[in-house]
Amino acid sequence: MKYIKTLVLAVILIPLTSLAQKSKTNTPQNINKPARPKLVVGIVVDQMRWDYLYRYAGRYGAGGFNRLLNEGFTCENTQVPYIPTVTAAGHTGIYTGSVPSITGIAGNDFIIQATGKSIYCTDDPTVKTVGSSSNAGEMSPRNLYASTITDELKLATNFRSKVLGIALKDRGGILPAGHAADAAYWFDDETGNWITSTFYMKQLPTWVNGFNDKKLAEKYLKQDWNTLYPIDTYLQSTADNTPYEGKSKGETAPVFPHLTSKLLNGSFSAIRATPYGNSLTLDFAKETIANEQMGKHDQADFLAISLSSTDYVGHQYGVNAVETEDTYLRLDKDLAEFFNYLDLTVGKGQYTLFLTADHGAAHNPQFLIDHEIPAGLWAGPTILKGLNAQLEKEFKQPKIVLSFNNYQVNFNNLLIKEKNLDLQAIKKFSIDYLENQEGVAYAIDMKKIAISSIPEALKQRVINGYNRERSGEIQILLKPGYFQGYGVTGTTHGTWNPYDTHIPLVFMGWGIKHGSLNRETSMADIAPTLAALLHIQEPSGNIGLPIEEVLKK
Structure with missing residues (x-):
């Protein structure tokens, strides 16, 4: 009788145990979540014209820009869909999938029409600098009306994804990182440190203080700036000394070597208009990935990097200078090292990366005039x-x-x-x-x-x-070839013309096909393409469309 009772009990319990096991395996934590890369890295090269991908291609190595083209997917006809073509509007457009009409970032600075008050795009008098006694940290994304793709990743993962923004320029770090970022960092000329604001935190992390203690900005500037290769090999550029280029303080002519070591006079601002500013930014990006464990979490992380020095160099020296060519050749080497770092730390094929620009740049008007091409300084x-x-x-x-x-x-x-x-x-x-x-x-x-x-x-x-x-x-x-400048040397941007609106756009890595596309695409298409890749909602002001050709099915 005891045997029969035991047998009956076993028969009853077996299905219940099976049901319990089935229920356990079907708990929400174990249902397949959307496939995503471990890390998304956005790189905005400030003032990079589309043709720089090819102008110096024969001199680039295999691991930088050429790796992007050879392994990734390049959208060859990507256009900025608005004017003015400036830094703040560009970074915002990339990460919101939108335009100034909607985002409110109508320029680097703009005038509130009701009051006549001029506002800088990331000014925020309610916050304080963290990491310096200067006022360079009194910044936040509060002037931005719309969400960013980085915000949407935060929302999609219940804020478990880690999102950070990095740039020498405050606006280049803050606007891409969005409203919900863990942090945005930018460069303080007064101290040579990476700083942030109380919008993000009350004090810098220990690792940021440790990085600042290395005084890398000072070390770079003390190297001076000479050409990476023999100067007579820079055949894509004008002569080293032309009237189209601007001089640095203390220089008698805009020629190599540039003695940046002599510009260390209580300020580190000189690093901005040298290729070392990009090197420093990528150094800090590597340190960020390591210390914030980017790409090591259960959810996809996002690192937004803006490389600002290309813009400062372009403004000072123009499109055709040896300095500009050398900056891109050095950036190519820096990018190769950075991509290798991502391969080793996150894993090749485990991260998605895109590289684009916020705007391009015009040729110096006098340079064009001297070559019988219509232009002028307005x-x-x-x-x-x-x-x-x-x-x-x-x-x-x-x-x-x-x-x-x-x-x-x-x-x-x-x-x-x-x-x-x-x-x-x-x-x-x-x-x-x-x-x-005129003009x-x-x-x-x-x-x-x-x-x-x-x-x-x-x-x-x-x-x-x-x-x-x-x-x-x-x-x-x-008219074409005209712009408003602050002098006769160098260059600027801000107009409707292709030299300002035609930007590079290359994707590489997880979920990305290899190939190219010549149909017109828009800067506003970048964010929805990332949204499709990540299976998340587009930003709140998005008007762009996913570039379907880029994505693996």
Whole structure:
């Protein structure tokens, strides 16, 4: 009888045990989660024209830019879909999949139209510097209206993914990292340290202090800057000494060697306009990966890196200088070392990386003129002074226009309202005046752009770049080859032309095909492509589309 009872009990318990085991294996923790890379690395090369991928390709090694092209997927016709083409708007566009009209980042700085107050894109007076006694850390992403792809990764993983941003420029580190980042770090000229703000933390991590204690910025500057290879091999560049290049402080001519060791006078800012700034940034990126265990967590992590020195070098020396070529050759070597580091620490094929730019750059206008190519330096400050003088004669009030910032006419709206001036008449007068100035192709009333007689491609860029709270009432479009500069040397960016809007875009690694694409793609397509790769929601202001050809099925 005892045997029969035991047998009956066993028969009853076996199914229950099986059910319990089945239930255990089907708990939510064990259901397959979306496949994702261990780490996503975004690299923005500030002011990198698309053609730099190929201009120096014969001199690049196998492990940097050429590795990206040979192993990854390159989108050969990626365009910035708005103006002005500047750093803050570019980094924001890449990581939001959006445009200034929606994100609110209408320039590096912009004027609040209701008050006339000028605001820097990441200024935040509610936070304090962490890591320095300077005010360089009083920054945050609070001026950004939309979420970023990095924010969306945080949301998708219940904030378990680790997200960090790094750049010499505060805006290059802060805006890509988004609102929910674990940290963003940027460079402090006063101390030569990497700093952050109280938006992220109350004090620097021990490892950041340890890195700062190495005084690498000082060590790099003490090396001086000479060419990586014999100077007569720089055949893609002009002569070393030309009137198109700007000199550093204390130099009699913009020639090699640049004695950066002599520029250490209580400031480390000189490293920005040398290739060593990029080296320092990637040194810090490696240290970040190691100490923050990036790519070692259960969820995908994201490291956003911006390489700022290419922009400073470009502004000072221009597109065709030996300094620019040398900067890219050195960056190529630095990238090769960084990719190898990722292979060893995260694992080759375990991370996804993309490289792009926030904008390009124009040739120096005088350089073009000397080669019989149409160009010119637009005399914005002089024209602004003349316009205000004519407006005062007509409307009996001084300084009706505050600035031409971002190639826009920013009116003194408080004055116009207070004096009950006719804004429509002021706008018409201003447009008539501007369209008679040298170098101006169009001056467009943003309230009437739908009926403006300009090419549709330009019209869309203008609309995308116009934020009604932060952009001027009139958009100025210059003729090809023209830009507003702060001098006759070097170069700048900010316009609608291909040299400013055509940017490189190359993906490599986990989930990425090998190949190339020549159809037009947009900067705004980067974030939704990453969202598709990661199986997460697009950012809140996204207007781009996934580049399907890039992704493995």
